[in-house]
Amino acid sequence: MLSVDSLSYRYESAAAPALDNVSLNIPAGGIYGLLGPNGAGKTTLISLIAGLLNLSTGRITLGGEPLATARAAQPRAIALVPQDYAFYPMLTTRENLRFFGGTLGLAGNELATQVEHVIAFARLEQVVGKRAEQLSGGLRRRLNLAIGLLGKPQLLLLDEPTVGVDPQSRHFLLESIAALPAAGTTVVYTSHYMEEVEAICQRIAIIDQGHLLAEGTLENILHSPQPLLEIHLDRSLPVELAERYGAQAIASSKYRLELPAAAELPRLLDELAGHGCLVRDLSFGQHNLEQVFMRLTNRSLRD
């Protein structure tokens, strides 16, 4: 559906490019997760897709057509839900929805229908007459999302849509977003919350410092080419074993070991038993997204 080809972008007066030769393919009808630490280039990529920045190097196509042509033909095809509460605090929920509907060019019955539709979708019925500044964080997120859906977009870009909300609202938002592809809207989802991405995305891309580090289905990304073992013992790992398996201490009595092959695991467990070590917890093979993410981005912590 949306294809990004050899995309590079450098801000005026910036030393390094914000995006460097990034290519991705976002298929229709799914939720596509976009991951990366702060400053990785996620927002730049989303801004380019949303038409906020002008393309300089590379190509973006929507349904096979260049982005600019596709947007000109269907201005409502792509909608962006920014990370900020991008609406008017002094306007009520309904006034905000009617305003943004109006700026999309909706009018009359169509506007009224769409406003009612997104109110129902985001369950905003109780607060339609309330000024946006009086809404809780969760309701503001829902209003922010509802505005993005007014134009029935084919592609919805969500930038950190669950920041600062309580668990109930987060659960509701994730469920609502997960239901969008069935209604014909493809979603690009960026988040810092790995478990969210793992829960709802079918494909993901990990970018850092403007480079694409990994792209593919969630399964493929999580599948490790090299079996990693994380093990939690009741005491320190004997030095001899630690050296042989290149162990890294990740917490007190918690280690990450590199096994040459899965068949090595029974032997290791035997040896541990021989040293009198009790295994409290163990994970092998399938990684979770956070581990992959930390490994790919070199675990460097950025603000």
Next chain:
Amino acid sequence: MSPRLLALWLKEVIALSRDRHGLMALFIMPTIFILVMTMALRDAFTPGTTIDAPYVVVDLDHSTHSQSLIRRLEKTASFQRVAADDDAEGARQGIATGRQALALVLPKGFGERLLTPSGADGQPTEPLQLMVDPTLNPALQLAFRNQVMATLGALRADELTQRAGKLFGLPTIPGAQAEKEWPDEIISVAVRNDSNVRPPSSVQQNVPAWLIFAMFFVVIPVSSIFITERQQGTLQRLRSMGVPFRLILAGKLLPFFVVNQLQALLMVTVGMFVVPLFGSEALEMPGTLTQLGNWLAVSTAVSLAAVAWALLIASIARTSEQATVVGGVGNILMGAIGGIMVPKFVMPAGMQTLAGFSPMSWALDGFHMVMLRHGSFADLLPSLAKLLAFAILALTAAIWLNQRAVATRS
């Protein structure tokens, strides 16, 4: 009508209607200014009116001559006489307590010795005594003194002609108190700069002046909404929805243009109907349709300049606090040098030149051209051209700043 533009206008109207501080700055503040300043400056612009400095005359002589002097002084009516006992000490106390600013003491024997120079007959002539409040403007002290001298002169001249008349057998009206009107009355005519028109009256100065000031105060609500839009990412969202920036600007220009015209309507109404209730003259609006059209042309140009200026400030300022300070102080400076707070015609030449740099001064010139000189549209062109050029420059700068902000954002 495009639904997008309608939505933008409606949003601005709702947002403004909920901005209590903005509404106060736009409508209440200038109304109060007009009333207060028109009252305070009521007499300042018209020459020859009474001076608000009371005086008493202590008459220790009680002669026909002293009475005549008092009557003559009173007739000139520049200063206000208050009644007093004939007691010099009481008059001194009156000045000390602020009851009056001046006291003239006519000594005993004043009438008798009116034509006798001091020492001419070997006796001293007691001088007239003028007690003054030292805080009274020295020019006014001198003016009163001169008025007394002039009156004395007239009195002596009367006395002389009467006595000489008897001496030379000139005709006199028997029994008449000879208080002739000597043809020495002077009428003040105001001559200002190059024109022979009257300077504006208080209401003619203050209504357009504070209207202009108020129009420029759209900077407060314009920037408060615009900065909210920028900070909350709403502008970005609108851009991502394909709303061009010029449409967003157009969405702001019209509502605030209407607000400016409502301000004009309110201020003119206040000038015409409320100001007279407080004892000042009413504002007179131009009578012909052409002149009303010219008035509208000026108010349109002022409004465009004011809204464009507001959008420029909103684009420069990072926070709405900054916008309030920069916009507010900028307006006050433009008003101070532009003849809003102090009328331009009382400024020294150097300051008048400086005033020529303030858009508010161009606006005031435009309004005065219509209201005082009944100028034609061509006469207005210099003011209109400057205001429109200012509006276009400010708008261009605002657009440029916004485009630059988009390009360098990271």
